[in-house]
Structure formats: structure tokens, C-alpha cells
Amino acid sequence: MESIQATKQRFGIIGNDAKLNRSIEKAMQVAPTDISVLVTGESGVGKESIPKIIHQLSHRKHGKYIAVNCGAIPEGTIDSELFGHEKGAFTGATQTRSGYFEVADGGTIFLDEVGELPLTTQVRLLRVLENGEFIKVGSSQVQKTNVRIVAATNVNMFEAIKKEKFREDLYYRLSTVEIHLPPLRERKEDIHLLFRKFASDFALKYKMPTIKLTDDAVVVLLKYRWSGNVRQLRNIAEQISVLEQNRTINASTLEGYLPNEGSNLPAVVNTSKSESDFSNEREILYKVLFDMKSDINDLKKLTMELMKSGSGKDVQKDQEGLIQKIYGEEDEEDVTIEDLEILAIGEKSEDSFEPSAEPQDKYHFAEEIEEEETLSLQDKELELIKKSLERHEGKRKLAAAELGISERTLYRKIKQYDL
Numbered sequence: 019m020e021s022i023q024a025t026k027q028r029f030g031i032i033g034n035d036a037k038l039n040r041s042i043e044k045a046m047q048v049a050p051t052d053i054s055v056l057v058t059g060e061s062g063v064g065k066e067s068i069p070k071i072i073h074q075l076s077h078r079k080h081g082k083y084i085a086v087n088c089g090a091i092p093e094g095t096i097d098s099e100l101f102g103h104e105k106g107a108f109t110g111a112t113q114t115r116s117g118y119f120e121v122a123d124g125g126t127i128f129l130d131e132v133g134e135l136p137l138t139t140q141v142r143l144l145r146v147l148e149n150g151e152f153i154k155v156g157s158s159q160v161q162k163t164n165v166r167i168v169a170a171t172n173v174n175m176f177e178a179i180k181k182e183k184f185r186e187d188l189y190y191r192l193s194t195v196e197i198h199l200p201p202l203r204e205r206k207e208d209i210h211l212l213f214r215k216f217a218s219d220f221a222l223k224y225k226m227p228t229i230k231l232t233d234d235a236v237v238v239l240l241k242y243r244w245s246g247n248v249r250q251l252r253n254i255a256e257q258i259s260v261l262e263q264n265r266t267i268n269a270s271t272l273e274g275y276l277p278n279e280g281s282n283l284p285a286v287v288n289t290s291k292s293e294s295d296f297s298n299e300r301e302i303l304y305k306v307l308f309d310m311k312s313d314i315n316d317l318k319k320l321t322m323e324l325m326k327s328g329s330g331k332d333v334q335k336d337q338e339g340l341i342q343k344i345y346g347e348e349d350e351e352d353v354t355i356e357d358l359e360i361l362a363i364g365e366k367s368e369d370s371f372e373p374s375a376e377p378q379d380k381y382h383f384a385e386e387i388e389e390e391e392t393l394s395l396q397d398k399e400l401e402l403i404k405k406s407l408e409r410h411e412g413k414r415k416l417a418a419a420e421l422g423i424s425e426r427t428l429y430r431k432i433k434q435y436d437l
Contacts, residue, residue, distance in 0.1 A: 022046070025075075029067055032215050033208035037200040042071065048195050049075035054147060056132075056192045057170040059199035062249030068197055069128040069168035078166055081125030084118050089131035096139050098155050107156025119152055119163045126166045132192065133173030133184060140185045143167075147191045167192070202247040206240055212248060213239060216255035227265045229258055234269035242276055400435050403428070407437070 022042050026032070031042065048055055049072045057065045066085065073083045091099050098107075102117030118127055129135075135143065146152050147167060151160050169192045178184035202209060213231070221228035231239060244250055254275050258267060402421065410416040418428040 025071060029071055031067055032212050033205055035205040035208050038205060041197050041199050044197050045071045046075060052166050053194045054192050055168045056196045058196060060201045060247055061172045062247035063199040063201055064248050065170040065199055072168055073126040078125050082122040083126050084122045085128040085130060086118055087130045089134035093136045101142060101152045101154055103155035104157045119146060119165055122165050123163045126168060129169040131171060132169035133171040133178055140188050144188045144191060202244040209240055210236055212251055213255055216252050217259060220256050220259035229265050229267055232268045235267050235272045238269045238272050403431055
């Protein structure tokens with residue numbers, strides 16, 4: 019087996035970081051086998067190099083190597099791309115087409131961004147991994163394939179499984195061996211080395227002198243977070259190589275090309291609010307709105323009965339269950355038919371009290387309210403109600419709140435004392 023250094027030179031991998039070397043070593047160890055491999059790491063760390071190493075060092079090196087970006091293929095056509103389709107399987111299928119798993123038989127397929135696969139496609143892929151079988155879209159014939167699958171993702175797979183966006187059984191089939199590539203910020207000693215390599219490549223490409231960094235610029239380069247990893251570093255090196263006339267780059271010039279990513283301090287991110295939480299809240303809200311609609315319909319029905327009936331007492335007796343459902347139980351006193359007749363007739367204003375111009379005997383009350391208070395207490399109660407209404411300029415809602423009683427009870431007292 020060739021050395022790690024020789025493998026890095028062969029595949030153009032720059033860096034001497036121990037974590038990077040360990041990842042390459044694992045790729046070299048699993049290459050002669052047919053074990054499925056999952057490559058993980060942030061976007062831009064160079065995950066596409068690992069499947070190339072695995073393929074070229076395996077007994078499949080003379081077979082096809084196909085790299086598929088799963089995130090770039092529309093959901094409606096990805097099954098056709100991977101497994102092929104029969105003529106007439108869907109609109110636009112004018113002829114039979116072979117999918118990647120059929121074309122790459124005996125070789126290797128690299129599924130990049132495998133975390134973006136639709137759930138239906140994941141089921142098909144699981145079958146390929148388990149017994150090497152697949153069915154073309156629009157066909158009923160089972161076909162066999164001998165393909166080695168290497169997948170890569172920058173998604174947190176355990177979070178995706180928890181949110182039911184990725185099948186757990188497929189994850190464990192793909193990650194028989196998992197190879198993790200470290201982000202560039204964890205490979206400090208490789209950053210300047212990579213920058214010099216990119217600067218040299220672009221100088222050759224654009225036929226101009228190579229750019230060089232001053233010592234203070236190197237310090238800035240190493241302190242930067244590089245959230246885009248090697249891809250971002252390469253992009254910055256190319257920009258400077260093309261745009262700068264002065265080929266010696268100081269810290270100030272370099273900072274002008276680096277996007278401001280804010281503080282490098284870790285941010286606290288609240289991930290406790292899952293989609294299922296929002297779904298549950300929506301369900302609760304829909305239920306509350308449905309119950310409110312039901313209560314309003316019941317209230318309309320009861321009000322209509324009152325308007326049609328000449329006797330509120332009969333309605334109170336017949337609709338006792340409905341009354342209880344709408345109003346429940348009050349701590350102060352029971353709901354009487356008087357309340358319902360008030361609702362049936364309507365109020366002139368929600369917020370202000372106006373003395374009724376109608377004669378008192380217009381309403382027929384089912385029963386008289388029994389007075390348990392003494393005469394002196396009645397006087398005191400009447401006085402407090404008058405003062406509260408005057409203080410709040412006749413606004414019943416505010417007066418009721420101040421007196422510690424419900425607005426409905428206050429209305430009854432107003433009618434009782436003929437205010």
C-alpha cells in the first residue's frame with residue numbers, strides 16, 4: 019500500500035494536519051473492501067477527494083466512477099436519474115433510459131449531499147444497499163447491480179433522523195465506516211500552506227507574478243474563521259491574484275477581501291423549537307377556534323329561541339344544558355334568564371352605560387331575584403355602584419372591574435336599582 023504522503027501528492031491534497039492524515043489513512047484502509055463509506059464534514063472541506071481515493075485504490079478502479087450531487091437534482095426526476103426509467107413512464111419519457119446504478123455496474127457511485135435525498139428515494143437506495151436490486155421507474159422488472167456506494171453530507175444526520183427527514187436504517191447502512199474531514203479553522207498550520215499553493219496556481223494560470231503575504235497578513239489569515247473552508251480560501255486567493263497590482267499583500271489589503279463574519283465567539287442557538295412543536299401549536303389553535311365557533315353557534319341558537327318564545331322561563335328550563343355549556347359556573351351567582359334576554363335584545367354600546375329609555379315593564383322576567391342583603395347593605399351597594407359608574411363616566415366594563423364583579427352582574431344590578 020502506498021504511503022499517505024504519496025496518496026496526497028497523487029490526488030492533490032495539501033496539508034499536514036493529523037486529523038486530515040487520519041481521514042486519508044482510513045480511506046486507504048477501506049478502499050480494497052466493498053464497505054459502504056459515509057464522508058462527513060462542513061461544506062468546502064474537500065469531501066469529494068475521499069471517494070476518488072477509495073475508488074482508485076480499490077479493485078473497481080477500472081470500472082465507472084460517477085459523482086452525483088443529490089441536492090442539485092429535482093425531487094421529481096431523481097429516481098429516474100439514479101435508477102432509470104421505461105419509455106412512457108411519465109410525460110417526456112420518450113425512450114428507455116439507463117440510470118446511474120445501471121451504468122456504474124462494477125464501479126463506484128459517489129452520492130454527494132445524500133442528506134437531501136427524498137424519503138421515497140431513500141427507500142429505493144436502501145434496497146440497493148441490502149441486496150443490490152433496483153427497479154426502473156415505470157417498470158416491474160427487478161434488476162441487479164454491483165455498485166459500491168460512497169456518500170457524503172454536511173448535514174447533522176442525527177438531527178435529520180430525529181426530524182424524520184432521513185431514515186435511520188439507511189444511515190447505518192451508509193455509514194459502515196464514517197470518515198470525518200476537519201474544518202479549515204481546526205487545521206491552522208495548513209492555512210498558509212494552502213494559500214501559497216493557490217497563489218502559485220493562479221499566478222501560473224493568469225501568467226502574472228505570485229502574490230505574497232506580509233507577516234501581519236499571515237496573522238490575519240490564520241485568525242480568520244473560514245466558514246467556507248478550503249473553497250473560500252481558494253476563492254480569496256484567486257480574487258487577490260487577479261485584482262491586486264501590488265503583489266505583496268499586507269494585513270489591511272487582505273482584510274478588505276475577507277467578509278465580516280462578526281465575532282468568532284461561539285453563539286448560543288436555541289434549537290429546542292422543533293417543527294413538531296409548531297405543528298402542535300397549530301393544532302391547539304385550530305381546536306380553540308373550532309370550539310369558539312361551536313359556542314357562537316350555540317349562543318345564536320339560544321338567542322333565537324328567546325326571540326321566538328314569549329316566555330323566558332320555558333326556554334331556561336328547556337335549554338338548561340345549553341346555557342350551562344355556554345356560560346359555565348360563576349363564582350358570584352348563577353346565570354339567570356335575565357342575562358340571556360339582555361343578550362337577545364342587544365346593547366347599545368360595549369364600553370359605555372346609557373340608561374334605557376324603554377319602560378321597565380317591557381320585559382317579562384321569569385322570577386324575582388331574592389334579596390338576602392339587609393336594607394342598609396342595599397343602600398351601600400347602590401351607592402358604590404353609582405360612584406363607580408360616575409368615576410368611569412358610565413363605562414360598565416371599567417366599573418365592573420373596580421367593583422370586583424362581572425359586567426353581566428353589574429348590568430343586572432343597574433336594572434335592579436333602576437339606575
